[in-house]
Amino acid sequence: MNKKFNVPRGTSDILPKEVFTWEYVEKEARQLLRNYGYNEIRTPIFEKSELFVRSVGQTSDIVQKQMLNLSFQGFVEKYQFDEIGLDSGDVFKKLIENGWAEKISPTQIRLKSYLFEGKVIGEMKKVFEDDEVLDKILFPQYYTSLSLRPEGTASIVRAYIQNNFDRLERLSKFFYIGPMFRGERPQKGRLRQFHQIGAEAIGPESCSPYLDAEIIALSVAILKALGLSDFNLKLNSLGDEEDKENFSKYLKKELKPVSGNFCSNCQRRYRLNVLRVLDCNNKDCQAIVDGLDIHDAHLSDKSREYFKEVCGALDRLKVSYEIFPKLVRGLDYYTHTVFEISAPSLGSQDALGAGGRYSNLVSQLGGPDVDAVGFALGIERILLAMPKGDVEAGKLNVFIIALDEKSFLKAFALLHQLRDADVSGDMSYRISSMKSQMRLANKKGAGHVIILGEAEMQKGEVTIKNMESGDQAVESINNIKTIKNIILNQ
RNA sequence: GUGGGUGUAGCUCAGUCCGGUUAGAGCACUUGAUUGUGGUUCAAGAUGCCGGGGGUUCAAAUCCCCUCACUCACCCCA
Numbered sequence: 151m152n153k154k155f156n157v158p159r160g161t162s163d164i165l166p167k168e169v170f171t172w173e174y175v176e177k178e179a180r181q182l183l184r185n186y187g188y189n190e191i192r193t194p195i196f197e198k199s200e201l202f203v204r205s206v207g208q209t210s211d212i213v214q215k216q217m218l219n220l221s222f223q224g225f226v227e228k229y230q231f232d233e234i235g236l237d238s239g240d241v242f243k244k245l246i247e248n249g250w251a252e253k254i255s256p257t258q259i260r261l262k263s264y265l266f267e268g269k270v271i272g273e274m275k276k277v278f279e280d281d282e283v284l285d286k287i288l289f290p291q292y293y294t295s296l297s298l299r300p301e302g303t304a305s306i307v308r309a310y311i312q313n314n315f316d317r318l319e320r321l322s323k324f325f326y327i328g329p330m331f332r333g334e335r336p337q338k339g340r341l342r343q344f345h346q347i348g349a350e351a352i353g354p355e356s357c358s359p360y361l362d363a364e365i366i367a368l369s370v371a372i373l374k375a376l377g378l379s380d381f382n383l384k385l386n387s388l389g390d391e392e393d394k395e396n397f398s399k400y401l402k403k404e405l406k407p408v409s410g411n412f413c414s415n416c417q418r419r420y421r422l423n424v425l426r427v428l429d430c431n432n433k434d435c436q437a438i439v440d441g442l443d444i445h446d447a448h449l450s451d452k453s454r455e456y457f458k459e460v461c462g463a464l465d466r467l468k469v470s471y472e473i474f475p476k477l478v479r480g481l482d483y484y485t486h487t488v489f490e491i492s493a494p495s496l497g498s499q500d501a502l503g504a505g506g507r508y509s510n511l512v513s514q515l516g517g518p519d520v521d522a523v524g525f526a527l528g529i530e531r532i533l534l535a536m537p538k539g540d541v542e543a544g545k546l547n548v549f550i551i552a553l554d555e556k557s558f559l560k561a562f563a564l565l566h567q568l569r570d571a572d573v574s575g576d577m578s579y580r581i582s583s584m585k586s587q588m589r590l591a592n593k594k595g596a597g598h599v600i601i602l603g604e605a606e607m608q609k610g611e612v613t614i615k616n617m618e619s620g621d622q623a624v625e626s627i628n629n630i631k632t633i634k635n636i637i638l639n640q
Numbered sequence: 641g642u643g644g645g646u647g648u649a650g651c652u653c654a655g656u657c658c659g660g661u662u663a664g665a666g667c668a669c670u671u672g673a674u675u676g677u678g679g680u681u682c683a684a685g686a687u688g689c690c691g692g693g694g695g696u697u698c699a700a701a702u703c704c705c706c707u708c709a710c711u712c713a714c715c716c717c718a
Contacts, residue, residue: 615678
């Protein structure tokens with residue numbers, strides 16, 4: 151016997167009976183998104199890896215260990231400095247001067263492991279003052295390859311910039327529905343290929359607290375439309391870039407004496423991105439952080455005012471939320487408003503959706519200096535949290551039963567005439583007993599059955615049976631219109 | 641990357657602790673219950689490398705070792 155294949159780990163087939171539910175979710179979401187003035191955009195499911203490195207953030211777990219790199223012969227080149235725009239002579243000269251030459255292997259693997267041990271970044275920073283050069287040396291693969299998208303925002307922003315939307319309109323509102331990919335260990339509510347519904351509002355006029363509120367209200371509205379009610383909305387503001395910077399400094403200072411007590415992850419976070427220490431789940435880390443009394447002191451007056459307006463707008467829309475000063479999110483691009491919607495019923499992977507504002511991402515990716523705000527919802531998690539009721543499966547209008555060879559030919563032709571007239575129908579392609587064909591018709595959920603046998607053939611008629619009432623009618627086989635009307639109960 | 645759990649019929653599982661006839665159940669499937677009429681009921685039938693490899697034994701689904709897959713949790717996130 152030949153080898154039997156299974157789906158790759160962390161992926162799954164969405165089978166026909168499940169697709170009805172998926173279509174329902176997508177339909178409801180599309181409807182609402184359009185009601186709110188968002189238009190669908192479809193971007194490739196892979197992009198240059200660098201796009202994600204620069205948007206999601208080098209220090210994020212997504213980039214460091216979850217990105218699925220595409221590699222095939224002739225595409226991922228052996229790493230060469232000049233391919234990523236570095237002068238190799240320059241780089242090596244500097245490295246040799248600083249005694250680093252022997253630590254760098256051609257593939258950079260050794261160097262990367264130094265980074266994860268946290269030993270290298272400070273040292274290297276002294277050698278290369280330019281962050282981008284350092285990046286290219288440390289993560290060359292991200293500058294020479296493609297990756298499956300781990301999230302949607304980066305691609306949308308890229309498309310916004312590439313297509314010069316800022317010249318076209320003052321505010322662009324996009325939504326997307328599609329698969330995302332992360333190389334994590336799968337578990338309940340976490341897959342390597344998962345699907346998101348997301349929306350982004352980008353443009354010079356996107357900096358309004360009412361747009362923050364709209365985005366949050368919209369994500370809540372979609373969940374409610376799908377029958378979800380048991381979820382919590384956590385809200386926070388990180389402030390602008392400067393506030394974030396100040397907050398980081400403040401945290402570094404406050405946490406310095408106790409930083410040795412953090413879990414190993416937070417040891418790294420402390421050095422690379424202190425904010426992330428705040429949402430660590432480790433008990434010890436939480437205890438340390440809880441002792442800090444985090445409030446909104448890190449926010450400038452302007453940022454605090456903005457956040458107040460967002461909250462006010464949400465109040466007006468009667469969207470209930472809870473302010474969570476420790477909510478920081480794992481993607482580096484967020485500024486100001488961040489939010490997360492979680493469902494306690496989901497277990498450990500409880501985030502149904504999340505989002506926030508990202509004021510600097512568009513310009514960071516080479517676009518105009520415009521603001522943006524958005525959210526993403528996880529479809530699989532929505533499905534897990536949705537009330538279990540069955541979504542109506544597609545039913546057939548008619549099932550045609552042919553009882554012998556001669557009637558089969560007529561039946562086959564009739565079936566196609568009806569299909570062309572917008573009647574959904576099917577038949578058995580094997581002539582078997584009336585009983586078994588009736589059973590089949592019933593299983594397919596056919597509303598009516600057309601019977602064609604010797605008796606009908608002689609008179610040029612068909613028998614039409616209503617499967618619900620059991621009533622039968624006889625009609626001329628040539629009278630397609632009347633047959634159709636009976637079948638569709640018109 | 642680190643732990644725990646589970647792999648037996650198409651599906652959901654019992655049987656494993658304490659080795660012993662022919663490995664079971666429910667659902668699903670096929671056929672039938674007098675001529676060409678479904679759902680409910682009844683009857684009959686088909687279905688298994690007991691995840692894979694190795695070992696112990698007269699004898700292994702059952703005990704031991706290895707391995708693979710799935711799953712849950714840590715981590716991280718949607």
